[in-house]
Amino acid sequence: MADVTRRTLELLAQLQTGRRFSGKELAARLETSPRTLRRDVERLREYGYPVSTQPGPSGFYRLAAGQTLPPLVLDDDEAVATLVGLTLLGATAPREPLDGNGFAPAADRAFGKLDQFLPHRLRPAVVALRETVEAAPQNAPAVRPEALAILGTAAAWHEYLTFTYLDRDGHTSHRRVEPYRTIYLHLRWYLLAWDVRAVDWRTFRLDRIDEIVPTASHFTPRPLPARSGAEYLRAGLSAGRHRAVVTIETAAAAVADVLKFQDCEIESQGPDRCRLIVQVDSFHWLILQVGLIGAEFAIEEPAEFRDLAAQLAQRLNRAAESRPTS
Template identity: 35%
Template sequence: MAETTSRVLSLLALLQTHRQWSGPELARRLEVTERTLRRDVDRLRELGYSVEATRGAAGGYRLEAGSQLPPLLLTDDEAVTMAIGLRLAAGLGLADGETTTLSALAKFEQVLPAALRQRVAALTGHLQPATPRGAEVSTELLGQLALACRDTERIRFHYVAGGGLESDRVVEPHSLVASNGHWFFVAWDRQRDAWRTFRVDRMSRFFGTRVHFEQRDLPAADAAEFVAVAVGSIAPRLEAAVVMQLPLDTMREYFGAWAEGAVAAGPGETRWPFGGRSYEEMLGALAWIPAGVDYAIVDNPGFAAFASEAGARMARAGVS
């Protein structure tokens, strides 16, 4: 009996970490026959878990939402992570976040072993959400988006851009990022054939397609960096551009995500737009241009004069 219980719990853990498993693969991982696997699936169903089974080459087993919430199987690290997430979620702009997350946390921590409660208290005592409260978003929508990211499932939704333009999008999800007081959804936009960020509070009429895809490489170190670049380029207070003596492909390879907006300006030349909240901030962008590459500042004579004067001061400072 103990061996059977342990195996059923292992089966539950596998079903919770992957969208769908084929029968042969589950049986192989559990080291049982497919007949034994079917019996273990029936035991999970008796415990309240809704396990869907489909036939055919693309079939398999998947854990579906049921009529009631069954017990969850968590490792110690997963339990600590969940408790910390609940504590931080109250300040991240979730609809009814303070009420629902704190009540859920109270129930969750009540059953945590003392050692795990101490870990949670120690960690959250030194954690501060980097994002202030912004526009409220639906926790249900965040959950749906997170699952779509996990399962690499293509989705559709309605979107209202900052200027009020409405559109229906079909995207391949990548990540969710909290930044600048908002939740952002990073995805490959199939209509635009490019990576895009979407404010979650501006999304509606979401539904999944059950069409899966191969994840693409994000043109940044991680999703947080990609959002930082995208958000910073939405409405800079000041703008300028440089034309550098560097082919566009070479420039994009060197700049990565920061090459957003760059276009070919001629044979072996690239025009790169950038912006910032001040001339001093914009000056830092010029440091990205590789050493030995000539460039000219265009579209902002005021910034060009500022950069020239700053360069002269730095040159004087370097003279001993």
């Protein structure tokens, strides 16, 4: 009986990833036979888990959406990750936005409800985490969870949306778009979409979007304008900024700690060496930040940045060699 319970819980854990599994793949993962797999699937259905199947060569098993939420199956690490994630979400959202319907109140409610879904052995850890884990509040624009859900659903189903948009200058416009991705960057939520009237790609701040209306009209998806929505957004936000590449003779973690609020790439090249790729408004700011890390570094590009470093070095040398006049 213990083996059956263990196997059923493992099957449920696999299905709760949201993926579609072929019977052959799922049986291999569980190290069981297709016949036993079918019995275990029926057992899950009896417990109230809506497992859908499609027969045939391209058939699959998938955990479908049901009318109620069955008990969650979380191991220790998953439970901790869920609780910490809810804590961070609550800290990066306004506490009382949007008539109490923002992410922070929802995260608090979900945090409190987890206890009833967890096994008894995990409850002491849950209580300890809830009482001791804190995340410092950070200012972020308010975004409605239901707005994010509508945008995500429309993007997944390739459905046109209309909404009103308030730009940075305070002007409101009516938009009709093909939604593709919602992106979280620098405590801001963005929508990457094809603007039908502009006939071009656009990114929209979610906190400036209002009156979202699904149209029940569908579009044929087009290729993204970059490898990912985040890459396209970063390129747009970096327009007009300066790119610099620096090799630093220290661990990547040390550089990440100094530049923790900067959008940059830090490539580890060993325990005591890394490569920094960053877009900045000012090379003067960057040379000070890199110089204060306290490690040797080499500027790969651009030449303008190297020239600035040389000028600053000369100025600092003159300052160090100067003597006060009496």
